[in-house]
Amino acid sequence: MITKVRGTHDLLDTTLFDFVINSAQHHFKRAHFTQIITPILEPLELFKRSLGVHTDVITKEMFIIQQSSESDLICLRPEATASTMRAFLEQGNLSLPWKVFSYGSMFRHERPQKGRFREFHQFNLEIIGTESIAQDAFLLGLLDQLFQNVFKCDDYALLINFLGCGQDRAEYKPKLYAFLTMHEAAICSACKERKEKNIMRIFDCKNPTCQELYRTAPEITQHLCARCTKEWKQLRDQLEILSVTYTHSPTLVRGLDYYDKTVFEFVTSSLGAQNAFCSGGRYNQLATLMGSKTDYPSIGAAIGIERVLLMLEQRVDQLNLPQKEALSVVMPLGTEQQNLALLIGDLLFDAGICVEVMLEEDSIKSMMRKANKLGAQFALIIGPTEQETGTITVKTMMTGTEEKIAQRDLVHYLKK
Numbered sequence: 285m286i287t288k289v290r291g292t293h294d295l296l297d298t299t300l301f302d303f304v305i306n307s308a309q310h311h312f313k314r315a316h317f318t319q320i321i322t323p324i325l326e327p328l329e330l331f332k333r334s335l336g337v338h339t340d341v342i343t344k345e346m347f348i349i350q351q352s353s354e355s356d357l358i359c360l361r362p363e364a365t366a367s368t369m370r371a372f373l374e375q376g377n378l379s380l381p382w383k384v385f386s387y388g389s390m391f392r393h394e395r396p397q398k399g400r401f402r403e404f405h406q407f408n409l410e411i412i413g414t415e416s417i418a419q420d421a422f423l424l425g426l427l428d429q430l431f432q433n434v435f436k437c438d439d440y441a442l443l444i445n446f447l448g449c450g451q452d453r454a455e456y457k458p459k460l461y462a463f464l465t466m467h468e469a470a471i472c473s474a475c476k477e478r479k480e481k482n483i484m485r486i487f488d489c490k491n492p493t494c495q496e497l498y499r500t501a502p503e504i505t506q507h508l509c510a511r512c513t514k515e516w517k518q519l520r521d522q523l524e525i526l527s528v529t530y531t532h533s534p535t536l537v538r539g540l541d542y543y544d545k546t547v548f549e550f551v552t553s554s555l556g557a558q559n560a561f562c563s564g565g566r567y568n569q570l571a572t573l574m575g576s577k578t579d580y581p582s583i584g585a586a587i588g589i590e591r592v593l594l595m596l597e598q599r600v601d602q603l604n605l606p607q608k609e610a611l612s613v614v615m616p617l618g619t620e621q622q623n624l625a626l627l628i629g630d631l632l633f634d635a636g637i638c639v640e641v642m643l644e645e646d647s648i649k650s651m652m653r654k655a656n657k658l659g660a661q662f663a664l665i666i667g668p669t670e671q672e673t674g675t676i677t678v679k680t681m682m683t684g685t686e687e688k689i690a691q692r693d694l695v696h697y698l699k700k
């Protein structure tokens with residue numbers, strides 16, 4: 285037997301998935317975001333430039349598709365921000381700020397674990413072409429409302445940090461370097477490597493000794509320029525105005541190269557170790573990293589759908605899930621009634637009624653069992669008598685009561 289690829293999953297009941305996607309779409313459309321769709325296939329070069337060649341995503345986790353020539357390697361997208369920026373730059377001439385969302389499959393060749401797949405779904409939001417930190421507060425407010433009011437989550441926290449501008453980090457990094465040199469003996473070997481290659485990544489270390497030590501490390505927010513200091517305060521003030529509860533996490537730096545200023549994660553204890561279900565930040569230099577002559581300061585977020593599903597499965601009863609449509613099941617008692625059953629099914633469908641016609645030539649007992657399993661509201665029985673007299677027997681499944689009515693009155697009967 286052929287089984288699914290490791291790290292992928294089948295979703296055979298999409299009720300909750302649809303709820304998450306539909307309500308997020310509705311939520312962000314109301315905040316005047318536009319939906320876009322970008323390809324799953326992208327040039328590998330796009331992510332090398334945007335994520336940085338030294339990141340885990342690029343060095344270990346890319347699904348690369350070998351083309352005939354080396355120069356045009358393509359890959360399955362590992363995230364959506366770079367694609368969105370590419371689409372924005374390629375289209376040109378869009379009015380700013382460009383507020384868009386998209387959702388779909390992303391691909392990373394990681395070790396599969398609970399809530400983490402190699403093919404996974406994200407819902408992505410980007411506000412491209414804005415320097416205003418108030419947009420950051422606005423986006424965080426919208427996300428918080430979605431999780432709290434629509435998804436009815438209460439056991440999560442919003443962690444934020446402010447990484448300053450490039451200049452601030454250039455001045456901060458030597459101070460962090462000096463701190464690490466002072467504690468060289470205490471840090472793990474991976475952190476020793478990060479210290480030389482990409483120093484701010486030390487904060488992503490999962491080693492408890494390192495984590496404990498980094499609590500006393502110099503904080504980037506204490507090394508901000510005048511403008512960034514003002515923006516960092518503005519962000520916190522505006523989150524308060526919007527009643528968004530947050531925690532400042534000085535060690536939150538996010539995994540990717542292109543972030544500056546605002547970075548954030550929504551985390552929950554209900555997911556175990558993989559506890560972030562939404563994350564993002566500001567990426568002011570991404571456009572220029574990708575070859576644009578103009579800077580387009582931007583802010584974005586990604587919601588991990590599989591992780592949200594894991595959270596919501598625990599509280600399905602609190603959600604405002606759409607009601608299932610009332611189902612009518614047409615039951616021909618014999619082969620001779622099949623044509624009539626098809627016609628009646630067609631008529632009901634045309635009238636906007638949710639209908640299933642039983643065409644497997646089963647016994648009435650077996651058809652009733654199936655209709656019960658399907659949660660049908662009405663069983664519409666057609667035997668030789670009904671066929672001859674132009675009637676139909678309608679059984680209300682809930683009460684078991686039966687009523688014989690004229691076929692021409694059926695639509696009217698079911699709709700009342």
Ligand SMILES: [Zn+2]
Pocket residue numbers: 448449450451452508509510511512513
């Ligand atoms: Zn600055």
Ligand SMILES: [Zn+2]
Pocket residue numbers: 471472473474475489490491494
């Ligand atoms: Zn470490």
